[in-house]
Amino acid sequence: MATAPPRRSLLLLLPQLLLLRSLLAAAAPSITTKAVPRLPGFSGPLPFSLETGYVELDDGVRLFYYFIQSERDPEEDPVLLWLTGGPGCSALSGLVYEIGPFYFDFEGYTGSGLPTLLYKPASWTQVSNVIFVDSPAGTGFSYDTTGNRTIPSDTIVIQQLHTFLQTWFDEHPQFLPNPFYVAGDSYSGIIIPPLAMKIAKGIEYGDERLINLKNSTYFLSEVWINDEPVRESLGIHKGTVPSWLRCDFDIPYTKEITDAVDGHLALIAKGYRAMIYSGDHDASIPYVGTQAWIRKLNLPITDNWRPWYVDGQVVGFTRTYSNNLTYATVKGAGHTAPEYMPKECLAMIDRWLSGKPL
Template identity: 50%
Template structure:
């Protein structure tokens, strides 16, 4: 799948805005945070069912209210960077569907956990540490969005009637409240990224943050750029829910992708958002697995070309351990496109080592 990284800075630094993502293109954005009402109490998680011993990283989970009228609350996982949490980037990660659970990011793609796929003989699935976790270079905030995804819920059924615009607005509300409760991360470079359909919503979120920066709204976000059955058994286990701090009576059954709830598709194309954001100078990394059949990389190339940006560095292979890991091309307005050799729709799931190296180089402002 194609993915995008966008970057913004906090109010204390230059104000950058992330470019929007096109359909089915994940994006990373760096934003400066603001200061509204606080979030709900968080849970510090030191042990998880199925993981041997204490967690070798700092994990926090919690709920944040995003709509008083319907009692809508979004559930999140926050994993602190294992390198330098005080200065490393903060990455907000969303997933597709819409309404697929963010556990896919936590335990199948970029997070510090992964399920032991075989052998499995029933019972509680086993978890181990992911050596290619992006938490080795960044703080990661994984969010169940929109309402109805994973453990996010609404007390009034009307709260499940959301679309591209309302869900992106709720994410902005979430960020404002979360940063209010975590002010120590306000100066960290902030990025927004995600998988699949998240690529449609991320540009809307980035646009909203950018407009907030321009209007000097508070808090100011430092925006810089823009085996599944095992998960089912693990997430529906009572011990798991207790460890994660899941509110009783809010989610009867965890479902990987809750597609049965209503959702309004309001963004036929995110190209105008991408154009607006990149023209403002935000860095963007768009990447695609070259074996992605859901959102083929040729389609990603086509929409990038439609921006009519000049080529700065033409196609070349990028390498890892002496082997070609994909191809990359650089454009004006800080936009980079890369393919990941042998990767499918969710590239980090298929090629974790390669995607880790690619993201680390880009986040550290190094050539791919």
């Protein structure tokens, strides 16, 4: 007949388990947040909810983010993760110059002092909550406490952003029921499909967070954000980034993903919605090239090439494909389309997020 193990064995094991739990807890990702009701350069309280913070990953990386709640209905509107391209371009570039709710008063700048910030009504935050992330480490205010021993790469960044999202939603569980989309421009188009697939697989495998994945000039910015009171308002860790750059193209980075077609096909096969848009004046990634790789997906066309309108004016052309894929051009827009045509791009994203045809 078997006898129970000696009690002293259990007592010896308990401290070891407690130590292990302590070590695991110490290494787990964590988050610090800061509410920002005012910003230097903006007159009066901000007319929207801004939060900044760092997600501290267990590999020594600290990813800085800006979170702006929807100005319409934050409890119901989608949550967008916005990734600026590069690699090495700060999220502030997307926030100020593309889809965010404020911009610099370039015309009124006298050449000295702090630039003035003005409210921008044609912001994507009119219809969605948006998380802007500085990624990879070394971009914007994100940094590596280990001295950047590991050179960032596509796969490393995807894993870090996945952990970032898990940690962020742990801190903001009220947004878990909201539709969630991964969005961005330029080089981030390489990162978005595999990141979305990683989230999708986590949901299928029973991830307890159950993120509701749905998938989809510049001088003044350096003057403003390198000002010490501005950094204090945003909660920037002192001594970590001596001089902020909008884009640091010298950041060490390994590009591993050479083709995004398979990633898009895998997401489309699972039924996730996606929209791809191009400025028709984009000289960096011309829209004809984008159309060429979309043809490689070999999807049936459900709504053929047609113009789409804002205020009765043609502002681009669009085509829809089977499996919820939409492609659109934005007339007169360059590489970062919302920077050139904010009103038109707001109408585009609002209609698409609402499930309406462009």
